[in-house]
Amino acid sequence: MGFFSFKSNEKLKSGADGRNATGSGSIKPSGPTDGDGGFSGSSGRPVALTAEEHHEGVDPLGYMSHLPVTDIIELYTSFRNSLQECPDLVQKRYFVSTVKTLSSQMKLRDFSEKSISTHDGTKLPIVKRVLREVPSVRSRLALALQNFCHVTDWELENEEIECGTGLLATLRGESSRLRSGHEVDEGESAARLIPRMDSFDPTHIYNLVSTTDKLPSMQEMAELIRRTNELLLQEVNVVLVSAPCVVVGDIHGQKKDLIDNVLAAGGPIAPCGTDAVPEGKPDDGAAKPTGRNYLFLGDIVDRGPESLGCLALLFAAKLMAPKSVHLLRGNHESSETNRNYGFLRECWERYPINSPGGGGPTACTGGNTAMDCVWELQSHPLWVLANETFRSLPLCAVVTGEAVSPSALPNCGKHREADRQGGLTLCAMHGGLSPFIAESLDGILAVNRFRDIVDGPLADLTWADPVSALALFSPGNVAAATTTAGNVGSELSDTNNGAPPQQQEGRFQHHRMAVQRSEPVPTTSATVGHVLSSRGRGHNFGEDVTLRFLRKNKMDFIVRAHQCVMEGYEWQHQRRLLTLFSAPNYCGCGNKGAILIVHERGDPELVQFEAAGIQICGAIAAVSPKPSPVPPKEFCS
Template sequence: MNPGRVDAIIERLLNVRHCRTGPDAPLNADDLYAVSQAARDIFASQPMLIEIEAPVKICGDIHGQYLDLLRIFDHCGYPPDSNYLFLGDYVDRGRQSLETIALLFAYKVRYPLNVFLLRGNHESEDINERYGFFEECIRRFDVKMYKHFSDTFAWLPVAGVVADRILCMHGGLSPSLDHLHQIKSLPRPLSRVDQSGIMCDLLWSDPDSSVRGYGDNDRGVSHVFGPDVVESFVKRHDLDLICRAHQVVEDGYEFFANRQLLTLFSAPGYCGEFDNKAGVLSVDPSLVLTIQIIDPLLDNKKRRFQPNGQFSTSNSSRIDGVSPHKRQASGSSYVYGKN
C-alpha cells in the first residue's frame, strides 16, 4: 500500500484528537478496505507467536474508546517514535470501534516493525456480532465492511514474546500448552474460535488466586488458573513475566502470582460506567518496566471497585502485590531479571 495514502488516512483519523465529544472521523470505505487488506497480508506473513524487541509499550483492552486510544498516544508517544504491542479487544462496547481498528491497522501497515497487534476474544465473529462492532459497521457502512474486518481478524497472531523474557497474550494460560512452539502451529484463518483448546484459552482464560491448578471459569468458556500454574510455567519456560489483558482492573494494572503475571486494561472509564484508570506497560531496552497510568475523562461519579475486584460505590485503591511506597502518580518502575 502506498505510504502516502496510509499517511493521509492516519492524518484524517488523528484530526479528531482534540475534540472531547468524540465526533466520527471521516472514514472512506475504499480506504478502510485497503488498510484492512494490507494489514491482513502482514498478519498472514507473521507467525502466531511473534517475537518483539524492547523498547516497547504494551496496552490492554481498548474496546472502541477511540479518544482514549489517542490519549494513550498523547501520553506515551505516537508511532514510530514509540513502539507498541496491543493485546487485543480493539472493538465492541465503545462507540468508535471503526476509528480504533482503522488507526491501529494503518499504523501496522505504515510501521510494521514498530506496531504489533494480538488477537483478543472480541476479534471473533461470534462475539463482535453481538457486542457492538457488527451494528456499528452496518450503521455506518454495510455488512461487507464488517465481513472484511472479520476476515482480517481471523489472521491476527495470538501471542508475543518481548525480549525473550515477557510472554504476552490477551487471556491467559492453557492446561494444553506445554511448549511455546505449540502456539506457532495453531491454525489460521479462524473467524470463530472453538470453545476449548489452546487458542481458546489464550484468548479467554483468567487468573484466580482462590484455585490451585485449573478450574471452571464463570464466563462459561475456558478455565481459570491459580498462582501455582503461573509460577510453574514461568520457571519451566525461563520467563520473567506473563502480561495479559481481558479483565477490568481499577488502576489499569494488577499483579498476580508474586508479580509473575500482570493484567493490563487500557480503556479508562470503561463504557462510561466505571472510574477505572488505563494502564500502559513500558519496557525499556534494559527490561526496566514502567507502568504509566492514565485517568478517565469522567466528571460524574461512577461505580468503584471493592478490594475483591467487584464494583461498588466506595473507594478502594488497593492492588494486590504492589507495595504502597512503590506506587507513584506517574507510574511505578520494576526491574525483572534472573538472579
C-alpha cells in the first residue's frame, strides 16, 4: 500500500547512483495473496488480491501512518546501502530474505518484538531503525521494506542470470550484446576522448537552439549531456512536482512543435529573472503566466527530424532551472530502441566524424553510406553519452496542487470530498503500472533504472499500455485495446458548471476538466489485471489495476504518454487515466497534440493544438509508417 503525505516544493534527493540489476523472468498470476500489495512467495511473482482488497472503501492497513515521501526515500537509501555492502549474490539474497521475513511481522497491528527477538536479523541497522518507531509509523516503514524486497528479488534474479552463461544468459540478451558490443566499445572510446569544458553556459545553448536551426559544437553538446547526467544522478526514481505545472507527453524530435506549441501554450520553462528566453513564440498576443514547473513524460528523441535539438533544449533548460524542469524516461530513452528509430542516425548526420579506422560511418554493406543501413549503424560518441544520461532519468512523478497536511488525509475508508478540496494529487509516468511494484510508490522507488530497458518493472513503467476487459476478447490489436469506451470529445466537454469547453482565439483550444473526487471503485466487468503486451515488451494493465493504485496511494488520476491519440489526449478507466501526446501530426497521421496544465488552485486544464509545420518522421518513415512505435527487431514476436 502507498501511504504518503505530499508536500508542495518537496525536494526529493538521494544518492541514487547505487546501482543493482532489475529483475527478470516471466510473470504468472498464481497462488494466494499475502494481503500486502498483491505479492506472495520469495520469487516476487504477482498474485490476485483478496476480496477485502477489492471491496469498496476497505483499507485493511488503515492503521498505518501517512508519511512524507522523503521518509520512504531515506529508508530506501539505507536499504540499498546495506544491500551494496553484501559481498556477493548469496549474501544479498540472504539479506533480502531476512528483511522480508521480519518486515512481514513488523507491519502487523498486533506486532510484538518478542515474536522476533531470537532472529539474527534484529541486529541489522535497518531493522533496528524501524523498531524504534511508534507502532503506526513502524508498520508503514515495515510495509515499505517489504515492497522494496519484492522488487529487489527481481533485480537479484536478473543479476544472477546476466552473470551466468549458457542458454538462459543468451536468451536474456547476451546475443544482443555480442552483436553490438564491438561497436559500442568504439563509440564509448570516442566519447571518452571528448574533453571536458571548464567554462560552460547552458543559457547560451538554450537560446541558440530555440531561436535558430543550429546546434552547439560537439564538445559543447557532450558537456551539456554530461552535466545533465551528473544532475540526474542526484534524483530518485519518484520526483515530486508542485503546481502550477505543465505536463508534456511525447515530443519525438519535433522541435518546432516543442517551441511554437508546447512552450507557447504552457508559458516560460525557466524561472523569471533568468537571462534565457525559453517561452517560445507568443500565443497571438495572449498574456503568458510565469513561474510554472514543467514535467516531460519521456520520448524526447526518435521518429521526428530534430531529436538532438529537443535534447539540447530540454537538457539546457534542466541545467538552467533544475527545480522547475523535470524529465522522465520513456521507452525511446534506451539504446536498444533509439539505435533503430532515428536518433543514432541523426547523430551521424548532424555530427559526422570518421571512425578510428578511417572508414567513417560507412562500413556496412548494401548501401553507399551508413545512412542506408538503418539497423547497422556504428555507435556515435554523442549517442553513447546521451544513452548514459537517459539511464539516469527518473521513472515517475507525483504532481500536487495545494499542500495537503497529513492530518487532512483520511487514514482509512472513503475519501471525504471536504478533505480533498484543493489537494489534487496525480501520478505521472511514461508507460503505465507494473505487476511488480506492489501497487505502490515504494516499489517504483526500488526499481533499478540505470540500465537499458529489457524487462521487469522498468519495461512496464516505460512500455505498458492500458486495456479494457472488452478489448481482450477482440482478436488481438493494440488499437482496440487502447481505445476508450466513450467519446473522447465528450469526455472533456465539461467544466465545473457543465458549460462547453472554453474556446480561445488563436491556435490553442483550452478545456477545463472537473476532477472526480469520489472513491474509485473497480467494476467486476472491467477487471483484467495485467496481461502480456502485444508490443513484445512488458505488460498492459486493466482498469482494476489503475483504480486500486489510485485508492491505495490516495491520488486523483494517472497521466501517462506513450501512445499517439488523435485528439492529443484520451481518457480511460472511468476517467482516472489520461493519455497525453504532445507531438501533433506524428509521422504524418494527422493527430492533434496536447499538454496538461495543473493550476495551483482550481481544476486542471488541457490545451490542444495542431502541428506547427510539416513533420517528417525521420529515417524510419519509409520502413515503419505506423504511428505507434514498436520494439527493435530482436524483440518483435
